[in-house]
Amino acid sequence: MLVVVGAIILGLGAWFAYQRQQRAERVAHLKGKIAQRKNEQAELLEWARAEAEKIPAQRRKEIGAMDFKQLLGKFNVITRDSRLMLVFTLSAALQSGDVTSLEAVTTYIGLSLAAHEKTNCVTMYIKESVKHARALDGRRKSGESLPPLFGLPVSIKESIGVTGTDKTWGYAGSIHFPSTRDAPTVEMLKQLGAVPFVKTNVPLSLLSYTCGNEIYGWTENPHKKGRTPGGSTGGEAALIAAGGSLLGIGSDVGGSIRMPAHYAGIAGVKPSSMRLSLLRIDDGYHGPKRGGGYPLIEANEGPMAASMETCAEILKQFWDSSLVSDVDPYKPPVGWNAAQFEEGRKYRIGYYTTDGWFDPTPGCVRVVEEARHILQMQGHTLVPFSLPDVPEMIRVYVATLTVDGGVSLMGSIEEDLPPAIFLSALRPLRVPILVQRSMAYVASALGYWRVAKFMRSMTKSSVELRRDYASIQLYRARVVEEMRKANIDMLLCPAQVMPAPPHEAPLHLSAGCSYTAIYNLLDFGAGVCRVGTWNAQDEAKLECYPTSDPWYTMAKKFSKDSVGLPLGVQVAAPPFKEEAVMRVLIDLERNVQHNPKSSFRQR
Numbered sequence: 265m266l267v268v269v270g271a272i273i274l275g276l277g278a279w280f281a282y283q284r285q286q287r288a289e290r291v292a293h294l295k296g297k298i299a300q301r302k303n304e305q306a307e308l309l310e311w312a313r314a315e316a317e318k319i320p321a322q323r324r325k326e327i328g329a330m331d332f333k334q335l336l337g338k339f340n341v342i343t344r345d346s347r348l349m350l351v352f353t354l355s356a357a358l359q360s361g362d363v364t365s366l367e368a369v370t371t372y373i374g375l376s377l378a379a380h381e382k383t384n385c386v387t388m389y390i391k392e393s394v395k396h397a398r399a400l401d402g403r404r405k406s407g408e409s410l411p412p413l414f415g416l417p418v419s420i421k422e423s424i425g426v427t428g429t430d431k432t433w434g435y436a437g438s439i440h441f442p443s444t445r446d447a448p449t450v451e452m453l454k455q456l457g458a459v460p461f462v463k464t465n466v467p468l469s470l471l472s473y474t475c476g477n478e479i480y481g482w483t484e485n486p487h488k489k490g491r492t493p494g495g496s497t498g499g500e501a502a503l504i505a506a507g508g509s510l511l512g513i514g515s516d517v518g519g520s521i522r523m524p525a526h527y528a529g530i531a532g533v534k535p536s537s538m539r540l541s542l543l544r545i546d547d548g549y550h551g552p553k554r555g556g557g558y559p560l561i562e563a564n565e566g567p568m569a570a571s572m573e574t575c576a577e578i579l580k581q582f583w584d585s586s587l588v589s590d591v592d593p594y595k596p597p598v599g600w601n602a603a604q605f606e607e608g609r610k611y612r613i614g615y616y617t618t619d620g621w622f623d624p625t626p627g628c629v630r631v632v633e634e635a636r637h638i639l640q641m642q643g644h645t646l647v648p649f650s651l652p653d654v655p656e657m658i659r660v661y662v663a664t665l666t667v668d669g670g671v672s673l674m675g676s677i678e679e680d681l682p683p684a685i686f687l688s689a690l691r692p693l694r695v696p697i698l699v700q701r702s703m704a705y706v707a708s709a710l711g712y713w714r715v716a717k718f719m720r721s722m723t724k725s726s727v728e729l730r731r732d733y734a735s736i737q738l739y740r741a742r743v744v745e746e747m748r749k750a751n752i753d754m755l756l757c758p759a760q761v762m763p764a765p766p767h768e769a770p771l772h773l774s775a776g777c778s779y780t781a782i783y784n785l786l787d788f789g790a791g792v793c794r795v796g797t798w799n800a801q802d803e804a805k806l807e808c809y810p811t812s813d814p815w816y817t818m819a820k821k822f823s824k825d826s827v828g829l830p831l832g833v834q835v836a837a838p839p840f841k842e843e844a845v846m847r848v849l850i851d852l853e854r855n856v857q858h859n860p861k862s863s864f865r866q867r
């Protein structure tokens with residue numbers, strides 16, 4: 265007996281020692297990869313500096329001062345002169361040849377470098393961009409007709425495929441597995457004449473609205489050091505807000521385009537799932553192990569820019585042609601809906617300032633009220649609306665996003681090199697599900713009903729999963745029916761519960777993504793634009809914000825000292841109404857700057 269026990273103890277000891285050694289070797293291997301990547305990144309930053317300096321500083325300044333319209337042009341400008349409406353087309357710098365593609369790309373390489381120095385937003389430069397720009401300029405010289413986005417420099421989220429570049433998602437293990445194909449969105453941009461020139465930072469795994477990892481470090485919000493620009497498309501938001509890019513492409517499965525837009529004071533759109541393609545998002549090294557597999561939580565890529573007008577122009581270019589269904593035969597050939605986007609078109613908009621799950625902090629509520637006022641002044645009709653059953657649907661969102669009880673998420677993170685804060689925030693996923701559910705009773709008894717809901721959110725079986733999928737399908741039917749009954753075209757609501765918080769906050773407050781995540785579950789098209797700025801009154805009102813559970817206490821703490829930080833609002837509508845959403849957001853952003861009630865300051 266003693267011999268058997270001794271053998272078991274020895275066996276276990278040997279097994280643990282072996283595991284420890286394996287882990288140590290893996291850690292050393294991953295650290296080596298990170299060190300290599302840091303050297304490569306440093307070289308690329310030097311390359312970028314040298315490229316930028318090839319164009320005289322004065323010329324770069326001139327080009328950098330041009331906004332999207334001046335650089336790209338081809339816009340229909342509609343001027344109202346009493347009853348007269350004039351429509352004419354601007355011929356802008358890139359199309360007219362006043363600025364070459366190479367000059368534009370090089371200028372933005374320089375500007376992005378300056379943005380990176382301020383925020384640590386760049387992961388890699390795309391050296392090919394310079395060759396690509398030269399080739400485009402060659403096409404002009406040979407008299408070819410120019411594509412609509414001719415020569416436009418575009419920045420791309422790190423996790424989106426660009427041939428020859430890594431998409432690590434912050435995992436060190438994924439370094440040096442470059443994409444062998446462009447993502448469909450990148451393919452479309454290139455066909456339209458745009459030039460992807462840089463890739464930008466993300467949080468490890470993409471399933472968070474902060475922005476940092478062990479490879480590239482943490483990205484700062486350009487409005488305040490120590491605050492996150494949001495995530496997961498945080499590098500893009502920081503880059504655009506700091507003037508380093510005119511247009512970026514992000515992705516969004518819970519708000520990863522919209523929350524960074526709110527935190528950084530820019531605009532962004534997540535179209536509904538049928539309107540852009542995610543084909544090959546999980547190809548390459550990641551494969552099915554790390555990404556995808558949550559069919560009714562609809563992710564999509566989408567544009568981010570300083571203004572909603574730029575986002576709309578890009579989506580118009582995508583949808584004006586048959587590009588989307590050409591690159592992805594699973595997408596319906598639905599074109600740009602000019603009638604929905606028509607200037608002056610009025611909509612009936614339902615609005616809410618709380619979703620019954622997470623009350624936003626004061627400034628985030630105030631800007632919805634301001635937006636309501638501005639839109640009413642524009643002739644839109646605004647009516648109160650209450651989105652039903654959000655708390656239960658947030659439980660369903662978490663259950664169906666993590667889908668396997670968090671096994672893949674936790675497994676991928678643990679086998680890599682996560683920042684310590686990721687591990688500690690996600691550790692509850694390692695607690696057996698039955699224990700999590702038992703602890704939910706304790707949380708309920710303490711009055712922490714929201715925390716209890718989260719503790720009941722991990723999927724235990726395919727029986728539960730099927731039921732949750734059915735709930736999503738029923739919920740979609742219910743919401744569109746309630747909107748139809750109220751004759752409502754779209755919804756206006758907060759973009760997030762806080763102004764840009766400290767870097768670690770989103771990891772403690774995953775529940776704070778409810779205002780955006782619900783529209784992934786509903787598969788609505790949704791966008792965010794800046795409406796205001798957190799002010800001293802918001803700061804004072806924070807004193808009355810609830811502290812009835814740990815999440816409210818944290819949201820209150822993380823929102824403090826935020827005077828001057830940008831605030832956005834969100835507009836969302838059922839699928840195929842993205843053009844209407846963008847029309848309303850443009851009406852908002854155009855008028856917010858002149859609204860004396862607004863605290864918006866023009867940058």
Ligand SMILES: CCCCCCCCCCCCCCCCCC(=O)NCCO
Nearest residue numbers: 470472473515516517518519520692774
């Ligand atoms: C005991 C239960 C513990 C629950 C822990 C829950 C952890 C996972 C929760 C997931 C939260 C999701 C946040 C989403 C942020 C935005 C992500 C996004 O849009 N990514 C873009 C991907 O393309």
